[in-house]
Amino acid sequence: MARYAFKKIPIVDIEPLLCYGADISKKAVQQCVTELHRSSRDVGFVSITSHRVSKELQKDVLYKILEFSKKIYSRQFFALPLEEKMEIHIAKYKDGKRGYQRLGQNVTQDGKKPLCTTNQKKKKKDIHEGFDLLRPTNDPKHWPLNTPNLWPTNPADYKEVMEEYVKTMSQLGHLLMRGMALGLRLSPDFFNSFMNESFWIMRSIHYPVGLNQNLNSNHSTQPSQPSSVDNDYPWGIGCGEHRDYGCLTMIIQDEVYGNECLQLRNRNNEWITANTNDERGQQCLVINIGDMLHYWSHGFYQSTPHRVLNPKPVPTFSLSDKLYHNTGRVSVPFFFEPNWDALVQPIDFSSQQHADPYTLKFLPWDDIDTQFIGRTHPFQTNAKSFDVIGSYDYFDGRPVLFGDHLKKNFWPISCINCPLSPFLLFFLNCLLFMSFFIYIFAEARYKSTKIL
Ligand SMILES: O=C(O)CCC(=O)C(=O)O
Ligand SMILES: [Fe+2]
Secondary structure, eight states: OEEEEEEEOOOOOOHHHHHHHTTTSSSSHHHHHHHHHHHHTTTTTEEEEOOOOOOOOOSHHHHHHHHHHTTTTTHHEEEEEEHHHHHGGGGGGGTSSEEEEEEEOOOOOOOOOOSOSOOOOSSSEOSSSSEEEEEOOOOOGGGGOOEEEEOSSSSHHHHHHHHHHHHHHHHHHHHHHHHHHHHHTTTTTTHHHHTTTTTOOOEEEOOOSSSTOOOOOOOOOOOOOOOOOOBBBOEEEEEEOOOOOHHHHEEEEOOOTTSSSSSOOOTTTTTEEEEETTTOBBBEEEEEEEEHHHTTTTOOOOOOEEEOOOOOOOOOOOOOOOGTTTTEEEEEEEOOOTTTTTTTTTOOOOSSSSSSSHHHHHOOOOHHHHHHHHHOSSSTTGGGGTTTTTTTOSSSSOOOEHHHHHHHSTTTTTTOOOOOHHHOOOOOOOOHHHHOOOOOOHHHHHHHHHHO
């Protein structure tokens, strides 16, 4: 596979990691870590699977997750009447980030500094509805996200199931980060202290079928303003082209429409449809790297642009399961993120100070890695050599507090990002200076009148 011009997502069996943990002396772990490393480095996506993990095995995290994906609970939630879903609408809290988002409400942000180069210069409403959960917290340091989650009363055990899912995914997140640390020739615990209180985010998303053609007549939800029909995408764009801003995204989707909706863009600008089933037809969990890990890994790991197309309608006879007939695709991306106060800075591989001698002994760098390391110093924000799309305007090699990064991505038109802010600051400074001089002048006059 040509590096970057990939045609499919590599499939990696993570059984060795599940079984042996980070024991890099085991050949199977070395192979698994190498595959994970190369996929993250060259593609930015990896589909993980494990055929042999027994149910009895204590570490059968993946098995549990894949079981979850077969009966995604969120499908039941999305099937509720709109009024019921609106009871937990995101507008309930001021932060507007937890709860239900109605169809067309999410806009793939491209803002002032577009994340995408082609087709999507303008903001577009995504044809999906979603339900967002974030790490629950009332700690003032997480302001303005120090709010609890909103839970639907229906399905009754939704909260319980989702909370178990969060636990399982977090476990898997830690395991994968250990694998990635080894892949980057760091000590397996390298990321632990940065992610032991992960500020995770989880989205349940429903992409209705063929909405552009008005085919989902049995859905009570309509976009707040219908997107214009794009002839290139007759069934609509469920989620516009973007890169994820965080660390690791782990996506499950139910089995219907498995292999046709999620697409990623390779460096030849070709859209590659994600293979979410392995060669035996088994469901995989799709993992992708976000901007934060790209930055952290000093550009080693790729944050690849991707999008989701809405599923096309399926003729009645082709789906045996009537329950799912033309009810759309449901996916649940889990964003495994650093702690709120984790300070993330590009790891300087060229200095070797971070490399773990034990790991390097079993896993020496390969040729591509060595070429890469030769280029990593100093970190270049406009690192076109990594062909980064868009710009990492504030990613300039300095430590980034994850909480700040999150806020910037949630509220991109913050004062810090606002194009007006330099003028605003200048204006405010002028005002301050003027008031100061007026005060001095007034006081001097007052004193002189007093003397007189
Ligand atoms: O639904 C999916 O498969 C992916 C969604 C996605 O890319 C995102 O939420 O960032
Ligand atoms: Fe994404």
